[in-house]
Amino acid sequence: MKICNKKKYVVGLSGGPDSIFLLDNLIKKVKKEKIIACHVNYNFRKDSNVDQKICEDYCKKNNIDLRTKVVDVSYDNLKQNFEAWARELRYDFFVEVLKENQFDKILIAHNMNDDIETYIMQVEKKILPKYYGLKKQTTYKNCIVYRPILEFKKSEILEYLRRNNIHYAVDSTNLDIKYTRNKIRSTIDENAFEEILIKKNVENKKINQYTNKINKLITEKITKKTLLNNTGEFNERFLFSYLENKGFGELIYSRKKNFLKEILKQLKSEKSYVKIAIGNLLIIKDRENLYFENIKNMRIIDKNIFDLDEEEKRFFKLNDLKGFEKDTFITNNWEKYRSQLIYKNKKLSDFYKKNKISYFDRFSTPIIYNKTSKNILNNLL
Numbered sequence: 410m411k412i413c414n415k416k417k418y419v420v421g422l423s424g425g426p427d428s429i430f431l432l433d434n435l436i437k438k439v440k441k442e443k444i445i446a447c448h449v450n451y452n453f454r455k456d457s458n459v460d461q462k463i464c465e466d467y468c469k470k471n472n473i474d475l476r477t478k479v480v481d482v483s484y485d486n487l488k489q490n491f492e493a494w495a496r497e498l499r500y501d502f503f504v505e506v507l508k509e510n511q512f513d514k515i516l517i518a519h520n521m522n523d524d525i526e527t528y529i530m531q532v533e534k535k536i537l538p539k540y541y542g543l544k545k546q547t548t549y550k551n552c553i554v555y556r557p558i559l560e561f562k563k564s565e566i567l568e569y570l571r572r573n574n575i576h577y578a579v580d581s582t583n584l585d586i587k588y589t590r591n592k593i594r595s596t597i598d599e600n601a602f603e604e605i606l607i608k609k610n611v612e613n614k615k616i617n618q619y620t621n622k623i624n625k626l627i628t629e630k631i632t633k634k635t636l637l638n639n640t641g642e643f644n645e646r647f648l649f650s651y652l653e654n655k656g657f658g659e660l661i662y663s664r665k666k667n668f669l670k671e672i673l674k675q676l677k678s679e680k681s682y683v684k685i686a687i688g689n690l691l692i693i694k695d696r697e698n699l700y701f702e703n704i705k706n707m708r709i710i711d712k713n714i715f716d717l718d719e720e721e722k723r724f725f726k727l728n729d730l731k732g733f734e735k736d737t738f739i740t741n742n743w744e745k746y747r748s749q750l751i752y753k754n755k756k757l758s759d760f761y762k763k764n765k766i767s768y769f770d771r772f773s774t775p776i777i778y779n780k781t782s783k784n785i786l787n788n789l790l
């Protein structure tokens with residue numbers, strides 16, 4: 410286990426084999442004053458107190474400072490998913506202890522099996538993760554979270570504990586195969602780990618290369634050509650980052666790869682005009698041009714010209730309303746009137762098409778029309 414003996418560590422101690430193994434190896438390398446173990450007793454399982462007792466006994470025997478947070482809530486009223494809620498609660502506790510004591514890092518006892526299970530789950534879910542598997546180091550609320558035992562297999566950990574006669578808790582929920590992670594856990598074989606790790610590293614390298622290229626492209630405007638110049642997963646990641654960058658992250662985080670694939674297929678197609686609406690996101694392909702807009706930011710006005718307020722007049726750059734008849738209306742909602750309004754003896758949409766006016770230019774062009782005759786009265790070019 411690689412660890413710097415100059416730093417001070419808060420250790421997440423569940424009482425399970427992994428965190429007891431981590432702590433037992435840590436005290437061989439780092440002075441005990443530089444270690445605080447933190448245990449959260451959720452009172453969720455019947456045997457929760459057993460886990461707490463195991464942590465207390467281990468820390469007492471080895472003279473380690475242990476902080477315990479005992480949770481006292483009624484789980485019947487819990488709205489969120491328990492795992493996510495519990496994770497946030499324990500990480501917040503670790504951060505609190507770390508800051509109070511001016512320590513350096515939070516240590517979490519994920520092992521190689523957790524890393525591989527995470528990778529397999531990501532592949533099976535067909536999502537587009539930023540990293541496959543577990544990262545050695547991440548941050549939580551600006552604090553460093555480090556995973557020093559990622560390179561140890563579960564069997565090695567259990568063998569170590571057995572050889573050294575160290576007591577640990579067995580999590581009863583780990584045996585429950587209704588949890589996806591446990592289902593995977595029960596089917597993977599540690600003998601296959603090496604091969605899986607190689608594949609995982611190749612995937613992560615690929616993500617790295619893509620990310621470097623994407624970071625260069627992302628500030629430019631995407632066109633159909635950008636997508637045609639690239640292929641497959643690069644485009645999926647590019648579109649993902651582009652949408653995330655434009656503030657649509659929440660809309661795409663939980664989607665499967667197929668969702669992005671389908672959008673890309675439409676955007677790369679021969680069709681000259683494509684419109685895709687997802688939540689507030691409006692994606693338009695207008696020949697070579699692609700537009701990604703938030704519908705909320707698109708202002709639509711459609712009213713009698715004499716009812717415009719001063720701000721709306723400025724929006725349409727209208728100073729003078731002299732000469733207009735009573736039933737004169739103004740709008741920028743060209744889409745609504747595309748086949749109803751007539752301009753130079755043509756349907757509005759035909760005129761726009763013939764003159765290759767882009768979708769968004771159409772939305773910023775005021776259309777002044779007579780409500781009865783449906784004729785457009787102003788110059789649209």
Ligand SMILES: Nc1ncnc2c1ncn2[C@@H]1O[C@H](COP(=O)(O)OP(=O)(O)OP(=O)(O)O)[C@@H](O)[C@H]1O
Nearest residue numbers: 421422423427428447448449450496516517518519
């Ligand atoms: N009740 C707890 N008290 C203190 N630390 C804990 C507790 N539960 C888990 N941990 C810490 O988190 C590590 C991972 O735990 P576990 O595998 O149960 O969680 P996970 O859901 O897989 O991962 P995550 O930490 O991302 O939630 C443990 O080895 C331990 O370091």
